[in-house]
Amino acid sequence: MIGSPENSAGVGRAYSRINDGRTNGGRVRPTYARCRITPTKHRGPTCRNFAEGWRSSSIRWSANHRRRCPASWRKETLRKTIPAFRNGTEPFMRGDFERLIHDAERANFSGWDFGFLRDRLIEDPLPWDYVRRVRQQLPAASTMLDLCTGGGERLASLAPLPQCTIATESYPPNAPIASHRLRKLGAVVVQVDEETQNCFGPSGAQDGRHPRRGLPLADSSFDLIICRHGSYSSEEVARLLRPGGTFISQLVGEDNYPDLNSRLAGPRTVWIPPGSPEPPTLEEFGLDVLERREAKPQSIFKDIGAIVYYLKAVPWQIADFGVERYLDRLRHLHEEMRDTGGLRTHYHRHLVVARKR
Numbered sequence: 001m002i003g004s005p006e007n008s009a010g011v012g013r014a015y016s017r018i019n020d021g022r023t024n025g026g027r028v029r030p031t032y033a034r035c036r037i038t039p040t041k042h043r044g045p046t047c048r049n050f051a052e053g054w055r056s057s058s059i060r061w062s063a064n065h066r067r068r069c070p071a072s073w074r075k076e077t078l079r080k081t082i083p084a085f086r087n088g089t090e091p092f093m094r095g096d097f098e099r100l101i102h103d104a105e106r107a108n109f110s111g112w113d114f115g116f117l118r119d120r121l122i123e124d125p126l127p128w129d130y131v132r133r134v135r136q137q138l139p140a141a142s143t144m145l146d147l148c149t150g151g152g153e154r155l156a157s158l159a160p161l162p163q164c165t166i167a168t169e170s171y172p173p174n175a176p177i178a179s180h181r182l183r184k185l186g187a188v189v190v191q192v193d194e195e196t197q198n199c200f201g202p203s204g205a206q207d208g209r210h211p212r213r214g215l216p217l218a219d220s221s222f223d224l225i226i227c228r229h230g231s232y233s234s235e236e237v238a239r240l241l242r243p244g245g246t247f248i249s250q251l252v253g254e255d256n257y258p259d260l261n262s263r264l265a266g267p268r269t270v271w272i273p274p275g276s277p278e279p280p281t282l283e284e285f286g287l288d289v290l291e292r293r294e295a296k297p298q299s300i301f302k303d304i305g306a307i308v309y310y311l312k313a314v315p316w317q318i319a320d321f322g323v324e325r326y327l328d329r330l331r332h333l334h335e336e337m338r339d340t341g342g343l344r345t346h347y348h349r350h351l352v353v354a355r356k357r
């Protein structure tokens, strides 16, 4: 028995049940995982019977459980109960194809939180530290704009925020998530049209103060504008920054995880078709670029579940991706990854730091 209801860290009855091999009138007799979650807090149906889950290749932990029960505890519990774990073969690494896919498909993704990929997508660090660059500018900024905030996770991690902090988000499901997260920190989220992220800037075709591609914010309002993994119009950045204001962006490059596309034979998204004009630069709108860097550090997807989760969360990596459509290719890649220890590739980032004259 791993831990009984009575000895589970003094927090009441643990909820996750582990099969100890005995049965009870044909039913699995539960023992209890070391888990702090009380039954009342722990409503998800997913880890009700761990043993059954294991047999049917569908071990899943509710989002609530994942948040509250440290991974190390779960692993410890697994190690003591599941033979594969005792032998040092971690199910997350060596699990069967169906279970990995199933888990990835069912896993929660909200905002821009990739916590599910921790320990499963391993990346070398970038040669710069975006968060540190932004933090260095915060004391001098009383107004800040975060473009494309996603679920507001990164912006929240920068707290305390400048007195007036605004974040834009265009993807409708994200706006309320970001708003809920950032409201407590005094920041305001503005839901904007996705065309405002068009790097070609406001369209002249429309009348009005803020045409479709323009952000509904006043000129020269911000001491600091930041943009991480989004996209922006140089013209709008220049319009919104006050003279002397700073712009810091870290964008995803086009050569991001290229091996996902090549190994799965998935089409690459073309953002700007060949032969099209280049988007206007920050310099063209009166900014001095202080720093421009590019990096392609190594990364490794450790299992096929991590790949499926990523491709579902980031639909533009392989635009026509779907598990059913790619099933044979995923299975083939899974076999290879089992032998090689994962899919090795690289990610691609650009850093730009600029100041308005």
Ligand SMILES: C[S@@+](CC[C@H](N)C(=O)[O-])C[C@H]1O[C@@H](n2cnc3c(N)ncnc32)[C@H](O)[C@@H]1O
Pocket (backbone or CB within 6 Å): 112, 147, 148, 149, 150, 151, 152, 153, 154, 168, 169, 170, 171, 227, 228, 229, 230, 313, 315
């Ligand atoms: C990649 S997220 C980055 C969020 C945040 N700045 C960060 O660094 O964590 C930026 C943008 O991706 C877009 N986005 C996110 N999920 C999307 C989805 N499923 N479909 C379309 N666009 C999405 C939204 O426009 C969002 O503002």
